[in-house]
Each structure stands twice: as C-alpha cells, then as structure tokens.
Amino acid sequence: MLPAYHAALLRLPPPSKIQQQRIQQKFAHRIETGRQPKVHTAAHLCKLICYGNKDNLSAGIIIAGYDPVDGASVYQITQGGSLLKVPFALSGSGGTYIYGWMDSNFRPDMSRDEARTFIKRALAHAMARDGSSGGVIRTVVVSSEGADRDYTPGDALPFGPTGY
Numbered sequence: 001m002l003p004a005y006h007a008a009l010l011r012l013p014p015p016s017k018i019q020q021q022r023i024q025q026k027f028a029h030r031i032e033t034g035r036q037p038k039v040h041t042a043a044h045l046c047k048l049i050c051y052g053n054k055d056n057l058s059a060g061i062i063i064a065g066y067d068p069v070d071g072a073s074v075y076q077i078t079q080g081g082s083l084l085k086v087p088f089a090l091s092g093s094g095g096t097y098i099y100g101w102m103d104s105n106f107r108p109d110m111s112r113d114e115a116r117t118f119i120k121r122a123l124a125h126a127m128a129r130d131g132s133s134g135g136v137i138r139t140v141v142v143s144s145e146g147a148d149r150d151y152t153p154g155d156a157l158p159f160g161p162t163g164y
Contacts, residue, residue: 035068036067037067038067038069038070038073039063039064039065039066039067039070039073039075040070040073040075040085042063042065043063043073043075043077043083044083046061046063046077047077047081047082047083050077050081051080051081052081054079054080054081058079059079060076060077060078060079060091061076061077061091062074062075062076062077062089062091063075063076063077064089064142065142066142066143066144068144072142072143073085074086074087074088074089075089076089076091087106087108088102088106090102092126092133093130093132093133094123094126094127094129094130094132094133095126097125097126097129097130098122098125098126098129101122101125102122105118105121105122106118112141112143112148115141116139116141116150117158119137119139120137120139120152120157120158121158121159123137124137124157124158124159125159127157128159135154136151136152136153136154137151137152137157138150138151138152139152
C-alpha cells in the first residue's frame, strides 16, 4: 500500500514530460537511500503539477503527513499554485462556514484524542450548515506509527442540523 502522500500524487492530472522528469529526479533519492521522501517533497511536487496546470486545474489541495525529518506537516496548495506550510488547512464547500471556529479553537499542542474530537466537531459544524458536505466523518491520524483510521456514521455525529 502506498503512503498517503504517494496516493495523493496519483490522483492529480497527468504531469507534463518536464514535470515527469522533475518527479523522477525528486524520487530518485528513495532508490539511492531507501527512505521515503519528506512530506515537503511530496507537497512541492504537487505544487509543480498544480502550477503547471493552473489554466486547466481549479482546486485547492491539502498535503499532510509525517516524516522522520520534519515530523507532522500540513501544506496547502492554493488555486494559483502557491505552496503554504500551515498549522491546519480547510478545503471544500463546508470549510468557509468554520474558519472562525477553527481559528478560535485550534491548539497546536492537542493530544491525538483531542485532535480527533476537535476535527469531528469542526466537520459536524460544517456539515450542519452546508448541504453539500457529506453525511459521515472519516479521520486519519498520521504519525510515526503509521495511519490510524476512524469512521463516524451520520447518526453518531457530535452535532446535527438542530441542537448544536
């Protein structure tokens, strides 16, 4: 199974020949060293693809993960192709509803359980306001131990359209 940031790379539009060469050069160190690339490397490669396709691609992309050099990292690629390292990132139609809530409640020192509860509450708030946001919550905590996945069905959300 591919690491999350490799899988994210596979979901992007096909790169141009020059971009393919850059990707091959960046990932050549894995063959030489036996180590996975850093999250920043994956984010930078995605940025190159997004910027190279900025006239044909309309998407904000989030790249997040863990590597032994930088630890946990979150990067956001804007629609114009800029790469930003951020403490957290929002995307999608429901994100606009919860920016203020996120700014007020985010703490960089949260435990794994606190972070998972925080994001479930944020997503439930967004889902309660946005009819296009999904009906379930899937979270993935990425750490040095790997990926820990969690699923919350719609009838177990912390908030709903009424009573939040």
